[in-house]
Amino acid sequence: MMESPFDLERELGMQYYATITPGIGGALRTAPEDFIVEEISLEKKDTSGPYLICRLTKSNWELQHAVKEISRRLGVSHRRIGWAGTKDRNARTTQLISLYKVTAEEISALHIKDIALEPVGIANEQLSLGDLAGNRFDIRIRDADPEDLALRVAEVTDTAATALPNYFGLQRFGVVRPLTHRVGELILHGEYELAVATYVGKAFPYEKDDVQRARTAFWESRDPAIALRELPVQMSFERSMLSHLQSRPGDYAGALRQLPPKLLSMFVSAFQSYLFNCALSYRLSEGIGLTEPVPGDHLIFANGRTDTVTQQNIPAVSLHLARGRCNIALFMPGKDDPATVNCNDATRSMLNDLGITSEDFRRASVFVQTKFDGAWRPIAMKTDIQASVEGTCVHLAFSLPPGHYATTVCREYMKTDPIRMV
Template sequence: MIKMRFDAPEEERRIGIEVYVSDSDGIGGRIKASPKDFVIEEILEDGTILARDGKNLLSKFKDENGKYTLILVEKINIDTLIMIMKIADKLSIPRNMIRYAGLKDKRAIAVQLLCVPVPAHKISERIDRISKVKIKEIVPSNYEIKTGKLYGNRFTVTISNVSLEEQLIKDRIKSIIEEINVYGCPNFFGHQRFGTVRPITHTIGKYLIKGDLERAIKTYLAKYFPCEQERVIFARKLAAEGKFKDASKAFPRKLVYERFICKILDRHPGDYRRAFKVFPKSLQKLFVHAYQAYVFNRTLSEMMKKGMHPREIEGITLIGDDKPSQISEISMKILEEDGISFEDFRRLKSLFPYIRVRCRVRKACFIPEKFRLVEVKKADDTFSAKVSFILRKDMYATVLLREIMKPSNLLEAGF
């Protein structure tokens, strides 16, 4: 019979993740100590792995008369959307003209494919020098990239600063790999969906669904966590007191949204709808989708706490504005606790037509492919462990890595 653990740290419980499917002790350590410790290689729908050391990977897609240009990039420690913004600026085209299959982690080395409607001969000379981005291949093609049009990603992850003996590290990882291969890994939405430093994205989404823009904005501005810088905490306290003019000056320049929102509320007191429009539409959607993810995570956790392991659960319906024929009683109870009804989702749709929250069934379990321990190496007074695995799209590497590490502090562990 499967033995599960229910000792997830408080930071994970806030986002609905409460259970480990593997009973073995973790190895601790840290991920992403350096971008080279987290390597992501995109896998196309036909199974082509865009390997870092690959050559002529796009030759089979080449068509001199193609209406698109495919760009194979390797980004290092840069957000996917920031990279796209830089490329768009170089090409003098709108950012939304650059297509990509999926977002990749910022603090990583990631190889992925982009698609632009610009002739290939006009590209190479204009984007040869972009900070933190290496252009690997450029070919004309009729192959079009769209969001979600990929098989998945291959991950090679180094877990550093592991304070255990070498053989114990190997034994624990191999034991966890065996457990995951037998029972599957719970398909939780990962930590980055909610924010690691400030896991509040889903809370803002909850208030947005309820039509309470004031609480949504005040949560974004004023909710602080001990791990934030003292200057930021001070600014958030000013915002909580309604001293928006002072708060706008106190927030660091990099917190652009906070500064703009405070300026608007100082000039237009109580106009939270105007303040909310500071957020780009993509971020507004993310808030609502994060709440949807939170309900899924809590539902899956509750099912597992009742003794069901992920492979026994066919799938869980993600709640949305089109009420499904079947929905888990657990999900309904969570909505009831939060004071949310399906009418709230429909009202949100009428207020913000571009925010669609569709119901769909998400798998409760995934089995990583080619999951293996690559090596364990001595590093000063500690060890590092390198693991490799393939995940299909819509699955989170951090959800698998938490099973291996079982971290007590997510921030210190690099999540």
């Protein structure tokens, strides 16, 4: 186990690496073709229904913006489009989306740069987050440090077959502007003005100068007109919020509701992800391994069964973990009272320090119109990686279950500034 030296990772709770192997450095995503993601879909056999299922392939498109552009071109509400998983922007990604009462002929007439849509079936229900079996990745890390490169790659590959920390990756919190979880925290507190000001007005160094100026102007003045004059037209989410404030001054709750419901819900779920990362790092800081059961641990078995570790069953649990039959999991809190679930002390302490209760999640659930019930997440991920080295280029091919992050795998190899992975 080794600590991350990077402030950004530490701020997002990603404080440790599973390996002590020196990082290979390098860069991800020098081109979209260096980061290929293919969704592994669940089998569905519907023969009728109002939803057209299409295979969406895109490059250099953030999913929410791609959906908004597709809906604009079709002349339908973006709420009529559903998907199973959110994919990376700076990548070439393939996934399924569902479109309510849209025809294959309408899809064939669409022509959008770097977006391809192919009708593949129909369904009775809209695709929802989590309706997938996983994702396949084909990744190239370029310009890696050549010294003992093959040996370092092999050591991390071996560890990945056993256990890596199952952190939520940087893109969960925002790639250029990692503040999604902070907006979620403000929504939980009911501080809607500050939530809007943070989302629209907080500038980050990797943004263009004119964007930074526009954001800062709004942060300092709360005057939407100033920011609207300078924000680029493609920044449609921010502009829609600002336009609402211009027509209805002071209605910050209404401004937040201008965002697509799935994007709005991602703020609160990002905060849940942040809590998970921090709790996992706290566990590792205590010297407890990813596959080392301790009394009180919650277990999730492959067949859906759950159990709790006791002093008496540790030998049996250790055997189950070694054979991949179960996972140790941490609870991501939500509407359920932490006292009624096996919530770990670190998470409970963080909630107390931040002044956030289950009632705050219930209020946010009504505001966002999304269930925030809380969920268990495995603390470890493991995957069999096909790795090869060609000069200073490292090629990785592997699959992950839903909700697991390929960048969390790549960071173990690279151990570099996270901005080089986005």
